[in-house]
Amino acid sequence: MFGSGLRLMECLNLRAKDFDFDQGTITVHDGKGNKHRVVPLPRALEPTLHTYLASANEKHLQDLAVGCGRCSHAQGTAAQIIMNRPGAGAQSPLDFDL
Numbered sequence: 001m002f003g004s005g006l007r008l009m010e011c012l013n014l015r016a017k018d019f020d021f022d023q024g025t026i027t028v029h030d031g032k033g034n035k036h037r038v039v040p041l042p043r044a045l046e047p048t049l050h051t052y053l054a055s056a057n058e059k060h061l062q063d064l065a066v067g068c069g070r071c072s073h074a075q076g077t078a079a080q081i082i083m084n085r086p087g088a089g090a091q092s093p094l095d096f097d098l
Helices: 008-012 042-065 078-084
Strands: 025-028 037-040
Touching: none
Parallel strands: none
Antiparallel strands: 025 037
16 A cells, blocks of 8 residues: 555555556556546565455355355445444544454
C-alpha cells in the first residue's frame, strides 16, 4: 500500500484482476472522486502477491467444489461492510477486527 500510493479504501477494494504483473501496475477503480487511476506495483511485492493470489484461487476453487464461494451481496465488499458499521468513524487500519 505504501509503495504504490494507495489509499486505504482503494487497497481494500482491489481485486485479482486489478494487478498487471507484466506492466507492473495496479488499476484502481472508483478511487477518490469515483475516478479510475493506474499506480505502480512495487516489484518487491510481486513474489508475495503471486503466492497470495495462488493460495486465494486454490481456496476459492475448493469452496466452489463444495457449493460455496459465492457472495450474496451484489455490491457488497468487506470494506463497505466495515466502514458502514456503527461507530466506524475515522479509525486507523489497525482498529479493524477482520
